[in-house]
Ligand SMILES: Cc1ncc(C[n+]2csc(CCOP(=O)(O)OP(=O)(O)O)c2C)c(N)n1
Ligand code: SF4
């Protein structure tokens with residue numbers, strides 16, 4: 001392709017020119033942005049897994065047709081503005097308290113689908129107590145847990161989930177397990193509690209994983225109607241900015257380092 | 273099997289040039305542009321006409337900025353929405 005042709009091609013994308021022979025017509029659409037995801041630009045850094053997680057959550061809400069019946073609770077962390085992107089009823093919660101707020105909403109409005117969306121600093125550090133007790137009480141909510149092994153929003157401090165040896169601004173020489181403790185596998189811990197009904201760990205770094213994670217979120221919502229307990233979906237995610245990597249490198253790093261420590265798959269599945 | 277032909281439209285104003293779609297595309301159809309969008313990111317362009325409409329790029333796009341189209345060569349056969357996982361879930365809910 002000559003420089004000139006390439007210029008024309010790039011301009012064509014800019015102006016969104018669609019030729020007559022194009023197959024880009026409504027009846028040929030096999031994939032488009034879900035309606036529940038608002039048509040706005042998100043504030044996340046390039047390549048951040050939060051965007052993918054939001055999108056698949058919105059897809060599930062669309063496909064189950066529960067846009068009017070779902071209430072979400074946003075955390076403190078990078079996803080603090082999730083309600084700006086999802087066209088559903090949402091509430092904000094104080095740092096770590098999303099599952100407690102979701103408990104209150106679900107108890108007052110039991111017919112609604114209620115979920116919380118929380119990062120690892122939110123859910124597994126400051127909110128450990130709320131998380132454990134919500135799951136132990138078996139509240140009929142869905143908890144979506146985005147584990148990127150770091151405090152993303154505040155500039156990359158060590159989280160309970162930070163891997164051994166992993167550098168962060170508060171573990172500049174790498175996490176030393178002897179003094180800082182081993183990473184907390186809170187998902188496995190929660191699966192031990194009688195109150196949890198469905199506990200799974202997924203990721204969104206590859207197309208197949210995106211599909212599986214979406215299916216897990218869907219199950220989480222569907223099981224909520226059975227009133228059998230808390231559903232918990234962990235999504236192992238990236239933080240290219242604070243991991244100091246490009247998005248592509250961060251997903252590769254996730255695959256090679258996060259996944260051996262946080263293996264994907266169902267941890268607790270309904271018996272019946 | 274009828275040959276499939278795909279195409280995509282990228283919302284280049286949403287694109288942040290993360291290149292995850294390039295990495296996910298099995299056909300090597302995508303490249304980073306040499307121009308920037310209004311936010312200052314190098315957006316992605318489809319440079320090869322090899323797209324099969326597999327949706328991989330759209331699945332990994334954090335901005336929800338890719339729409340995928342697919343058509344088999346035999347007429348206008350409608351292909352089920354790939355993203356629709358609802359169909360194969362058999363759980364009964366009341
Ligand atoms: C009570 C309180 N303590 C501390 C903070 C500072 N703070 C904001 S976000 C955050 C951690 C967020 O990390 P995480 O939950 O992992 O979300 P991420 O940004 O990685 O998605 C902290 C400590 C706060 N906002 N409120
Ligand atoms: S700081 Fe990390 S988690 Fe937060 S938006 Fe950026 S990449 Fe995502």
Ligand code: SF4
Pocket residue numbers: 278279280296297298299300301302322323324325326327328329330340
């Ligand atoms: S739909 Fe598939 S083949 Fe087409 S550009 Fe996207 S990833 Fe590549």
Ligand code: SF4
Pocket residue numbers: 047282286287288289290291292293294315316329332333334335336337338
């Ligand atoms: S995945 Fe989306 S945001 Fe990232 S480069 Fe591709 S089109 Fe742009």
Ligand SMILES: [Mg+2]
Pocket residue numbers: 119120121146147148149150151152159
């Ligand atoms: Mg985090």
